[in-house]
Amino acid sequence: MKTELLRGKDFITLQEWDREEIDTLLDVSFDLKRKFAMGIDTPYLEYKTAMLMFFEESTRTRNSMEAGLAQLGGHANFLDTSTMQVSHGEVAKDTATILSSYSHAIACRNCFWEIGNDYLRNMAENSSAPILNLQCDLYHPMQGLADLMTIQEKKGETKELNVSIIWSYATSHKKPISVPLTQALLFPRYSMNVTLAHPEGFELPDWVIEQAKENAEKNNGTFKVTDDMEEAYKEADIVIPKNWGSWVNHPDGGEDLLEANKDWKCTEEVMDLAADDVMYMHALPADRGNEVEDSVIDGPHSVVYGEAENRLHTAKAVMTVTMGGK
Known part of the structure; x- marks a missing residue:
């Protein structure tokens, strides 16, 4: 499989990733785990930035993303949506268009019932960077x-x-x-x-x-x-x-x-x-x-x-x- 085809691919649900693509993610996961255990640096995303939007609290998800991107050589911006213009009614289209122009991915957690997944898909339609689902009302890939x-x-x-x-x-x-x-x-x-x-x-x-x-x-x-x-x-x-x-x-x-x-x-x-x-x-x-x-x-x-x-x-x-x- 040509892994470059996965660059820029949205990660909203595993249903939209085929078995070979998921196996690639698993192969990379095991490789990164081995290198982490051996203290081998993995600067695969040097100077890359991801925006992490959270509508809810988080421990494992936030910290795995923040620590993970730092270990890959990049930087994660944590965004509490209660302090963003989202809280004043800014729509997903505007948020995604702008934040994707600043970064290389937007990762979002929005678990509000009958809102979360639609919000992520709305962002995906308007983002120039991949949208990564950090949990929504339907999926937690x-x-x-x-x-x-x-x-x-x-x-x-x-x-x-x-x-x-x-x-x-x-x-x-x-x-x-x-x-x-x-x-x-x-x-x-x-x-x-x-x-x-x-x-x-x-x-x-x-x-x-x-x-x-x-x-x-x-x-x-x-x-x-x-x-x-x-x-x-x-x-x-x-x-x-x-x-x-x-x-x-x-x-x-x-x-x-x-x-x-x-x-x-x-x-x-x-x-x-x-x-x-x-x-x-x-x-x-x-x-x-x-x-x-x-x-x-x-x-x-x-x-x-x-x-x-x-x-x-x-x-x-x-x-x-x-x-x-x-």
Whole structure:
């Protein structure tokens, strides 16, 4: 594949990147991780600048992008949108046109329901630089790529792995559907057997389920949905118990529905139903005590810190591939 074809390519959803392109990102991620471990400088984006627009708070995403671009020889401008003219009504077209004339990429996090993804696509239509999605209302491709890297790193072959994406109870804040949605679409493309489990009322949109099943059929994987939590844990090689909000009950948030499902929690008891070498994953931050017991997230099956570290290397890969070139 001619990697120069990826320079300037928007990174809004992994669905719009084919398998070969995603594999290129993974190859670059692993190479950058090795060089980081060996202390080898990687000034692939020397004097390049990216604008980082955040409509929401961030820890891993902001810092992986800022540290990552610095390690690549470039500079990231952190932009809190509450201090920008966006807060006074400036439209995406004007913001994207101007900021792209100042930089080599615009990366944006906007998770507002039925606004975020449209905002990113509006920017992409008007930007002369690639638009990188740092999470929107529908997708979180940066997290999905890091999750896939972690699975390959820890498990090797992805074919026929039993992976369960499981809704879990949380009270910390209303979490978008973008992480489970991204995983549901991506993992079947790598021939995994994916189970999506959630109580009634926390379904993902019908088009997601249809696309996930199509991805599975095309790539010799499987995809199923269940409302039985224990079924999802049984014989699972990887479990990803994480809360997400009820888009079905938006905008009221479905608080009564949430409280009715407090028993959807990752405990040592349900982990015992999984494979002996089951891997526990979470995008973080986890709502400890609600989503998961401390003994699980801090236990021998947990890979959450390695998963979070991989956010740095995959972010650097996305920037290197999309912003690189002479």
